[in-house]
Amino acid sequence: MGGQVLRLQDVTVRRDGAALLRDIEWTVHEDERWVVIGPNGAGKTTLLQVVGAMLFPSEGVVEILGERLGQTDVFDLRPRIGLASAALAEKVPPEEKVIDLVLTASYAIIGRWNEEYDSGDVTRAVELIDQLGCAHLIRRRFGTLSEGERKRVQIARALMPDPELLLLDEPAAGLDLGGREDLVRRLSALAQDPKSPTMALVTHHVEEVPAGFTHALLLRHGSVVAQGEIDHVMTADNLSRTFGIPLNLERGRDGRWYARAYGF
Numbered sequence: 001m002g003g004q005v006l007r008l009q010d011v012t013v014r015r016d017g018a019a020l021l022r023d024i025e026w027t028v029h030e031d032e033r034w035v036v037i038g039p040n041g042a043g044k045t046t047l048l049q050v051v052g053a054m055l056f057p058s059e060g061v062v063e064i065l066g067e068r069l070g071q072t073d074v075f076d077l078r079p080r081i082g083l084a085s086a087a088l089a090e091k092v093p094p095e096e097k098v099i100d101l102v103l104t105a106s107y108a109i110i111g112r113w114n115e116e117y118d119s120g121d122v123t124r125a126v127e128l129i130d131q132l133g134c135a136h137l138i139r140r141r142f143g144t145l146s147e148g149e150r151k152r153v154q155i156a157r158a159l160m161p162d163p164e165l166l167l168l169d170e171p172a173a174g175l176d177l178g179g180r181e182d183l184v185r186r187l188s189a190l191a192q193d194p195k196s197p198t199m200a201l202v203t204h205h206v207e208e209v210p211a212g213f214t215h216a217l218l219l220r221h222g223s224v225v226a227q228g229e230i231d232h233v234m235t236a237d238n239l240s241r242t243f244g245i246p247l248n249l250e251r252g253r254d255g256r257w258y259a260r261a262y263g264f
């Protein structure tokens with residue numbers, strides 16, 4: 001077990017009278033790769049915003065990479081965290097070139113524009129784009145990419161500053177079958193690479209959980225249904241309670257999960 005990357009104690013997030021998250025307890029260690037699973041509106045994105053130092057809880061204690069939210073400068077903390085989400089993708093100007101989008105990752109977070117890139121930075125950006133299977137897109141404009149290509153470029157960008165924590169919100173949403181399988185395979189390789197940062201990935205589909213993820217947190221109506229080692233947490237009973245419908249759960253030989261509703 002590595003050092004502690006996240007520690008949430010009694011975390012509640014309220015907005016306009018509604019509790020989006022309720023009494024969350026969550027501890028994440030360095031070498032762990034977590035999936036956060038839950039239905040629409042469960043609070044998954046809200047949770048990722050809290051651990052990404054983008055949102056302060058209404059109650060409770062949040063420690064991210066050894067820093068306590070509220071007692072630390074979030075502008076020092078955010079560059080240590082890689083975040084990829086649909087909300088962030090919407091902010092990318094369509095004319096931005098793929099290479100520039102990845103290159104500026106280390107600077108954009110702190111709002112700086114630097115015309116002269118270090119050649120080491122360029123090499124790293126090119127390697128990451130290649131690692132995500134997007135080498136042929138390097139000169140393309142973001143606005144011309146397909147949904148799947150955008151997702152992969154975003155992950156390359158999130159990895160660019162060599163973050164200590166990587167947060168992915170629905171990375172496979174909007175992808176076709178081939179695109180999803182390709183992405184899940186790449187995320188699986190990333191999860192199994194000991195040099196990768198600690199990871200937390202949000203999804204509503206157990207089919208999208210890449211092999212190599214070690215822990216799971218199941219969320220429903222802002223509360224934790226179950227959490228811990230993935231083999232213990234991923235049961236038909238836990239998933240049925242999380243999604244509020246009776247589900248059968250199977251696991252393939254490759255370590256992937258498959259869920260099906262029954263009894264309708």
Ligand SMILES: Nc1ncnc2c1ncn2[C@@H]1O[C@H](COP(=O)(O)OP(=O)(O)OP(=O)(O)O)[C@@H](O)[C@H]1O
Nearest residue numbers: 015016018020039040041042043044045046047204
């Ligand atoms: N400002 C707000 N005021 C009241 N409710 C809000 C506010 N912002 C978000 N919510 C609600 O909080 C709940 C949790 O939202 P969140 O985006 O975290 O869910 P999610 O699990 O990511 O869902 P999805 O799978 O659809 O992305 C939703 O029901 C949402 O409508």
Ligand SMILES: [Mg+2]
Nearest residue numbers: 044045046169
């Ligand atoms: Mg969401």
